[in-house]
Every structure is written in structure tokens, then in C-alpha cells.
Amino acid sequence: xxxxxxxxxxxxxxxxxxxxxxxxxxxxxxxxxxxxxxxxxxxxxxxxxxxxxxxxxxxxxxxxxxxxxxxxxxxxxxxxxxxxxxxxxxxxxxxxxxxxxxxxxxxxxxxxxxxxxxxxxxxxxxxxxxxxxxxxxxxxxxxxxxxxxxxxxxxxxxxxxxxxxxxxxxxxxxxxxxxxxxxxxxxxxxxxxxxxxxxxxxxxxxxxxxxxxxxxxxxxxxxxxxxxxxxxxxxxxxxxxxxxxxxxxxxxxxxxxxxxxxxxxxxxxxxxxxxxxxxxxxxxxxxxxxxxxxxxxxxxxxxxxxxxxxxxxxxxxxxxxxxxxxxxxxxxxxxxxxxxxxxxxxxxxxxxxxxxxxxxxxxxxxxxxxxxxxxxxxxxxxxxxxxxxxxxxxxxxxxxxxxxxxxxxxxxxxxxxxxxxxxxxxxxxxxxxxxxxxxxxxxxxxxxxxxxxxxxxxxxxxxxxxxxxxxxxxxxxxxxxxxx
Amino acid sequence: xxxxxxxxxxxxxxxxxxxxxxxxxxxxxxxxxxxxxxxxxxxxxxxxxxxxxxxxxxxxxxxxxxxxxxxxxxxxxxxxxxxxxxxxxxxxxxxxxxxxxxxxxxxxxxxxxxxxxxxxxxxxxxxxxxxxxxxxxxxxxxxxxxx
Numbered sequence: 114x115x116x117x118x119x120x121x122x123x124x125x126x127x128x129x130x131x132x133x134x135x136x137x138x139x140x141x142x143x144x145x146x147x148x149x150x151x152x153x154x155x156x157x158x159x160x161x162x163x164x165x166x167x168x169x170x171x172x173x174x175x176x177x178x179x180x181x182x183x184x185x186x187x188x189x190x191x192x193x194x195x196x197x198x199x200x201x202x203x204x205x206x207x208x209x210x211x212x213x214x215x216x217x218x219x220x221x222x223x224x225x226x227x228x229x230x231x232x233x234x235x236x237x238x239x240x241x242x243x244x245x246x247x248x249x250x251x252x253x254x255x256x257x258x259x260x261x262x263x264x265x266x267x268x269x270x271x272x273x274x275x276x277x278x279x280x281x282x283x284x285x286x287x288x289x290x291x292x293x294x295x296x297x298x299x300x301x302x303x304x305x306x307x308x309x310x311x312x313x314x315x316x317x318x319x320x321x322x323x324x325x326x327x328x329x330x331x332x333x334x335x336x337x338x339x340x341x342x343x344x345x346x347x348x349x350x351x352x353x354x355x356x357x358x359x360x361x362x363x364x365x366x367x368x369x370x371x372x373x374x375x376x377x378x379x380x381x382x383x384x385x386x387x388x389x390x391x392x393x394x395x396x397x398x399x400x401x402x403x404x405x406x407x408x409x410x411x412x413x414x415x416x417x418x419x420x421x422x423x424x425x426x427x428x429x430x431x432x433x434x435x436x437x438x439x440x441x442x443x444x445x446x447x448x449x450x451x452x453x454x455x456x457x458x459x460x461x462x463x464x465x466x467x468x469x470x471x472x473x474x475x476x477x478x479x480x481x482x483x484x485x486x487x488x489x490x491x492x493x494x495x496x497x498x499x500x501x502x503x504x505x506x507x508x509x510x511x512x513x514x515x516x517x518x519x520x521x522x523x524x525x526x527x528x529x530x531x532x533x534x535x536x537x538x539x540x541x542x543x544x545x546x547x548x549x550x551x552x553x554x555x556x557x558x559x560x561x562x563x564x565x566x567x568x569x570x571x572x573x574x575x576x577x578x579x580x581x582x583x584x585x586x587x588x589x590x591x592x593x594x595x596x597x
Numbered sequence: 598x599x600x601x602x603x604x605x606x607x608x609x610x611x612x613x614x615x616x617x618x619x620x621x622x623x624x625x626x627x628x629x630x631x632x633x634x635x636x637x638x639x640x641x642x643x644x645x646x647x648x649x650x651x652x653x654x655x656x657x658x659x660x661x662x663x664x665x666x667x668x669x670x671x672x673x674x675x676x677x678x679x680x681x682x683x684x685x686x687x688x689x690x691x692x693x694x695x696x697x698x699x700x701x702x703x704x705x706x707x708x709x710x711x712x713x714x715x716x717x718x719x720x721x722x723x724x725x726x727x728x729x730x731x732x733x734x735x736x737x738x739x740x741x742x743x744x
């Protein structure tokens with residue numbers, strides 16, 4: 114008897130199979146473990162694919178694209194091309210898994226569930242939480258759809274949800290990167306935006322202690338999207354209507370704001386399966402049951418084989434992403450030609466001589482850094498798809514207009530081009546030279562995956578300023594005037 | 598044991614709220630302090646950044662004992678809860694809304710599957726897939742809240 118008691122206690126203490134799957138999925142989403150050590154994000158080709166769960170693609174560990182971030186950017190680019198790829202992937206994920214993704218695969222859902230483990234009094238679902246559960250549809254409509262579409266007319270890519278709300282981006286992306294001392298200089302960028310998003314993150318985490326998955330229930334637009342597929346998703350909790358007695362125990366024990374099992378609020382966690390007195394509820398993939406009451410479809414040897422296969426896949430993925438051959442994308446072209454000065458070392462650091470380069474200008478011709486010797490030179494790395502980049506271009510234009518005779522300005526577009534840059538520039542009256550960084554100039558100036566980046570060279574071509582992050586006109590002027 | 602756990606739970610709830618307030622207060626204080634006029638040499642020209650590793654470390658050092666006490670209390674609470682065994686919430690009977698049987702489900706799924714595949718192929722052809730890659734391999738500093 115005592116043995117039985119002990120066994121039960123240990124079993125209760127062990128993680129459930131769903132928790133193990135959640136941990137497994139979180140690790141798969143963030144398989145680039147060496148990114149946490151290097152402080153750099155993964156830049157391999159697996160980021161062509163959207164991961165199913167909410168997992169910021171700027172997180173050092175992320176190996177896939179965030180579907181929500183990709184959707185906002187696709188909508189922001191919908192003036193140029195239909196956002197069919199992301200919509201197709203969301204349709205596919207929603208159709209096959211729907212909100213089962215929330216229950217089993219989403220890393221941010223896992224974080225909230227773990228916080229909910231802290232033994233405090235809990236707030237149960239009620240009319241208020243049920244009403245709040247519709248807020249995520251408003252957020253989807255306003256921040257994910259309306260804001261990016263509204264900003265198209267102003268030629269500004271604006272992922273509203275990422276910028277103003279997403280706590281997964283703050284947690285995985287911003288804090289994930291800043292936690293590494295390698296990115297210590299990026300702290301200089303932090304201001305009101307980070308403060309606001311950090312407070313949102315703190316509130317979401319605190320709420321998670323008292324409420325079950327508050328972000329998923331009230332705020333997550335990705336869950337709202339997957340919820341649209343509640344009636345058709347293939348994998349999920351299904352009820353056999355002829356066995357159901359409408360006792361309501363399933364809905365009563367559920368911590369989500371569902372009205373019935375399997376509706377748009379249901380995350381298909383299958384905790385209701387064992388509560389159902391008639392065994393009417395089962396987690397199914399199509400018609401095949403994956404979990405039924407007191408029955409384990411993959412029992413005995415089958416279960417071990419399934420776990421062994423899953424672990425083998427995980428091991429393979431971890432080796433692939435973290436091995437010396439891991440799929441980091443190589444720069445598409447060779448390093449730029451660099452003029453070596455014997456007296457001052459060439460390099461991107463302040464006090465070093467800026468590496469020379471030549472870049473093709475939009476509108477024809479070439480820009481050569483060597484031609485600007487004798488002038489203070491301001492180099493700006495930007496891209497049409499980078500919101501802070503396009504927002505700060507007017508400051509460079511104003512600087513160019515004010516100090517044009519003494520200051521050379523060059524705006525170098527990233528070699529990752531998603532829009533017709535000529536057409537984009539035609540929508541403005543910029544007179545500063547715009548060129549394409551087609552030879553890895555950004556790498557020569559110490560940049561990598563973060564935009565915008567601004568560099569100031571003095572009249573002899575020595576770097577006096579080199580930082581990632583937005584600048585204002587006042588900052589530019591204060592950097593340039595002492596060098597004149 | 599249950600009563601003790603409840604008291605512990607209440608204490609943890611208060612501590613959790615306090616920790617949240619502490620974090621919010623510190624973040625707001627860092628921001629407000631960093632934006633004082635003495636941190637600018639001219640309007641818009643900053644001479645001292647808002648957040649610095651030294652400042653954050655100094656603040657954390659000041660509040661570290663509180664954080665450690667909180668983490669220890671959480672650990673004790675979790676162990677205590679495990680020792681006491683799970684108190685399973687008693688299911689309340691709530692009549693579920695009637696489910697409308699999905700009609701022609703297989704056909705609908707097939708159509709949606711075809712549409713999804715077509716959209717993905719179309720997207721791969723019109724450059725949408727490359728857009729996803731470009732955004733995912735570059736960090737938009739504003740998008741993740743860096744600024």
C-alpha cells in the first residue's frame with residue numbers, strides 16, 4: 114500500500130507527457146543553442162519556414178520565422194506582392210493543428226504554464242475573463258492587420274504587434290540578445306520603447322502566476338488566427354456527440370474560456386479527456402485517437418519507440434544547428450576591396466581607418482568612398498523593410514541639405530532586397546545618394562544582422578562613430594560639426 | 598498541511614505582486630532618470646544613455662536579497678505543494694453549448710488544404726518566401742523593442 118502511495122506521489126511529481134512535448138517543441142523552436150553563447154541570431158535557410166508557435170525570430174536560438182511577425186511584414190509589403198506565402202502557411206498550420214499548437218507546441222505558452230505552477234491563489238475563469246478573451250481578435254484586427262496596412266501608404270513597414278505589444282519578442286529577442294555581453298553596446302538603443310515593452314512583459318508574467326495563460330487567452334493574435342480553424346482542424350480534441358450526456362464537467366474543469374470542448378478558445382490540451390464520465394472526449398488526428406480516457410494508444414513498446422524516434426530527431430536537429438557545419442548563410446558576395454593604410458589600421462572601430470568600398474548607385478553610376486576623402490562622411494546602412502531605417506532617412510537628408518558642401522552622405526541599402534528600391538525612392542524627394550551594398554560592406558564595418566547602422570568618418574577617413582540603432586538629426590549634427 | 602500551504606500561497610501572491618511592482622518601478626525609474634536634462638548636451642543630443650550595464654547591475658545588487666528570498670520562497674512553495682500532493686480542482690458542471698455538426702467536413706478540409714498548398718507555391722514563386730527569410734535573418738531593432 115505504501116509502495117503504491119509512493120509511486121503515485123512520484124508520478125504526480127513527474128512532468129506530464131504534454132509538458133514533455135512542450136519542452137521538446139520549445140527546444141526544437143530554439144535549436145540554435147550556440148546563438149545564446151555567441152549573441153548572434155541564426156541566419157540559415159530554415160528561416161524560410163514559419164515555426165508554428167509564437168517564438169520571436171530575433172531570439173538567438175530561433176531556427177524558424179515567427180508566423181505573426183512574418184504575417185505583419187507580408188501585409189506591410191502587400192503593396193508590392195500578395196502575402197500568399199504566409200497566409201498559405203498559416204492556413205496549413207491552422208487546418209492541420211489549429212490551437213493544438215497553443216496547447217502543445219508554443220514556447221510562450223509553456224513559459225506561462227510554468228509560471229502558473231507557482232503556488233498562489235488562482236483566479237478562475239469567469240464572465241470578465243470570457244469577455245476579455247475577445248480582446249485578442251481586436252488586437253489581431255488592429256495591430257496585426259490594420260496598422261501594417263495603414264502604414265503602406267506612407268512607405269513605412271510597421272509591424273504594430275511586434276513593436277508595441279509582443280512580450281515574446283521582448284523576452285526572447287530583446288532580452289535574449291542583450292543578456293549576452295557581446296551585445297552590450299546595444300544597450301545604448303534602449304529608451305521608452307523598451308521600457309514600455311518590458312513593463313508589458315512584467316505584467317504578462319505576473320498575470321501568468323495568478324491566471325492560466327493570460328496572454329494566450331486575452332492577447333495572442335496568433336491564437337486568434339488558429340482559433341478560426343476550430344471546426345475543421347484535423348488534430349485536436351473531439352467529442353462523440355452520441356456518447357455525450359451534456360454533464361458539463363469538461364467545460365467546468367477547463368481553465369480556458371471555452372463554451373464547449375473544441376471551440377475557438379480550446380487549446381486541445383486534452384485535460385478534459387479523463388474528466389469525461391462517458392469517455393466521449395478524445396484527442397484525435399482525424400479519426401485516429403491519440404489519447405482516450407484511461408487508454409494509451411501508444412502504450413508499451415510503441416511509446417518507447419515513439420519517444421526514441423523523437424529524441425533522435427531532436428539530437429539530429431541540435432547537432433545540425435550547433436555543429437561546425439551548421440547552416441549559417443554565407444555572405445552572398447566577397448568582402449569589399451579595402452585600401453590598406455600603413456599608418457592607421459583599417460577597421461570598423463573608432464580610431465581605425467574606414468574600409469574603402471565602391472557600391473552601385475540607384476539611378477546609375479558608382480559611389481566610391483575614396484572620392485569623399487577631404488569631407489566628413491556619413492554612412493547609413495538601411496533597408497526598405499526596416500521601420501527605424503526609413504523613419505530616420507529624413508534626418509540624413511536634412512544633414513545633407515545643411516552641410517552638403519562639407520559632408521558626404523551615402524545611404525547603403527542592405528543586399529537583402531525585398532522591394533523595388535528605385536520605385537520606393539521615387540515616392541520621396543531625397544537627394545542623398547543611395548547605393549546597394551552588394552559586396553558585404555556592412556560586414557566590413559562591423560555590422561551583421563541589425564539595422565539601422567550609422568558610421569561617421571572624419572575628413573581623413575578615420576571612424577569617429579559606429580553604432581547600430583536609430584539616430585536623430587540633432588545627434589547627427591552633434592557628430593558631424595566637431596569634425597568640420 | 599493544506600492550511601499552511603494556503604498561507605504560503607498568499608504570502609507568495611503578495612511577494613509576486615511586489616516583485617512585479619519592483620520591476621516596473623525600476624524600469625520606469627531608469628527611463629525617467631535617463632531622460633533628465635543633465636543627460637543631454639543639447640536638445641535631442643544624449644551624452645548619457647538611458648540603460649547601462651553598470652546601472653542595471655547596481656540596481657540589481659541593491660534588490661538582489663529580495664529577489665533571492667522570492668526565488669527561495671517559490672522553490673519552497675513548489676516542493677511543499679508537491680509534498681502535499683495535487684489538490685485537483687473539483688470539476689463544476691457547466692452545460693456546454695451545443696455543437697453544430699460540421700457538414701461536409703472532409704470536402705472542406707480538402708479544399709482548404711488545396712488552397713493552402715496553392716498559396717504556399719504562389720508565395721514561393723512571387724518572392725514572399727524570400728521576404729520571410731530576409732526579415733527573419735535580420736534584426737529590426739524597433740520590432741523587438743530595442744529602439
